[in-house]
Amino acid sequence: MKELKFASPLRSASILIILVICFVILSWAADVIVPLLFAIIFSSMLFPLCFQLERWGCHKGVAAFLPVLAAGIVTAAFLGVVITQVMHLMGQTPQFVAKLGALLDRLETFVAQHFHIEKAAQADHVHGLLQKALDNSSAYLSSTMTFTTGLLSEFLLVLLFSFFLLYLRVFFLEFFYKVFPSSDKLLIDDTLQKIYVVIQNYLLGLLKVIVIIGTLNSVGLWALGIESPLFFGFLGGMLVIIPYIGILIGSALPVIVALVTRDSYWYAGGVLGVFLFVHILEGNVITPYVVGSKVSINPLVAVFSLLLFGKLWGLSGLILALPVTAICKIIFDTLPGFKAVGFLLGKPQKYHFKRYSMLHAKLRSRQGAGAETPAAPQEAETSAGVEV
Structure with a gap:
């Protein structure tokens, strides 16, 4: 039997050092790299419109500027609607405080009756928590303003990068030709x-998921009688681009509306139930079959990439994880020394599972027959590589 041959220690160490350096650079330059990655995705979305304007005779710069401007206006309008709705909810703060006070009173009564804790002691504890929250309110407000300012500047940077990516795309294409002079230009284009x-x-696929989730949320909110069901439903649908916490952010506003506008607290529970049901449906059925069929990524690698990019870039990393991993798979499939990595990132095919099951069935049959000599490598390979 031939021994397994691994890469030389020097080559393996070089690859590990390069990976560490890359991750250090990605973390250190996140303020520039993250907007650039968003701009690549954003410009890919706007490219068909830019190309169509060029075909109609528009100047290249105008054809690149108009789609970016239109996308910026649409995004700003959507954010304006969200801010207006939030301001409307803030105007109902006294009603919400009254509802919250009544809910706390009922909760204190329940705890006093079942756990024998005096309401005065509970009130002192709640008062201490509220006082602590008020003491930290300035820090919360400062962090919110910093986050909002950073988000706005990052969005403007994404628009700027998107314009230049569309306007100078032929220039960048020639750059790749010069970086890989020994490669076939058709391979680079491909x-x-x-x-x-x-x-x-x-x-x-993401757009289809947003439409489906937004429709399901809106129908559930409309059935519960919550005001503005379309707005809150599709807001929750758009927030599915943020894994894990998107459902929490999307359900917070309609839950507050249900607490303020409805007489029973069961409506708020119903809103949570609707969003939780849709979230489970989205995570297990809708996204795997709609987006998963568009981006062929190994499920284990998808989860690992979400955790890795989330650790690397936070919320932005969670949004970028899947498309960036899909792009890396294409690049690894092209590079001769990294095709095994590209294969690992991809989805297993049906014959992989059949090969696995038939191989183990063959081993079990040999063990049952008391076979003393293992089969030749060619025989094992032939028995494993059956047609699907």
Whole structure:
């Protein structure tokens, strides 16, 4: 039997050092790299409109500027609607405080009756928590303002990068030709085209998920009689781009509205139930079949990439994890020394599971027959590589 041959220790150490350096750079330059990655996705979404304007005779700069401007106006209008709705809810703060006070009073009565804790002691504890929250309110407000300012500047940077990516795309294409002079230009074009297609497919699948989730949320909120069901439903649908915490953010506003506008607290519970049901449906059925069919990523690698990019870039990393991983898969599939990594990132095929099960069935049959000599490598390979 031939021994397994691994790469030389020097080559393995070099790859590990390069990976560490890359992750250090990605973390250190996150303020620039994250907007650039968002701009690549954003410009891929706007490219068909830019290309169509160029075909109609528009100047290249105008054709690149108009889609970016339109996308910026639409995004700003949506944010304006969200801010207006939030301001409207803030105007109902006295009603919400009254409802919250009544809820706390009922909760204190329940605790006093069942756990024999005096209401005065509970009130002192709640008062201490509220006082602590008020003491930290200035810090919360400062962090919120900093986050909002950073988000606005990052969005403007994404628009700027998107314009230049659209306007100078031929220039960047020639740059890749010069970086890889020994490679076939058709191979470079094909790789870039695959990256563009996978981004387009990811965005298309994400748009379908948002429409489906927004519709389901809106129907559930309308059935409960919550005001503005379309707005809150599709806001929750758009927030599915944020894994894990998007459902919490999307359900917070309609829960507050239910507490303020409805007489029973069961309506708030119903809103949570609707969002939780839709979230479970989205995570187990809708997204795997809609987005998963557009971006062929190994499920284990998808979870690992979410955790890794979330640790690396926070909330932005959670949003970028899947498309960036899909782009990396295409690049690894093209590079000769990294095709095994690209294979690992991809989805297992049906024949992988059949090969696994038939291989173990063959081993079990040999053990049952008391076989003393193992089969030759060629025989094992032939028995494993059956047709699907």
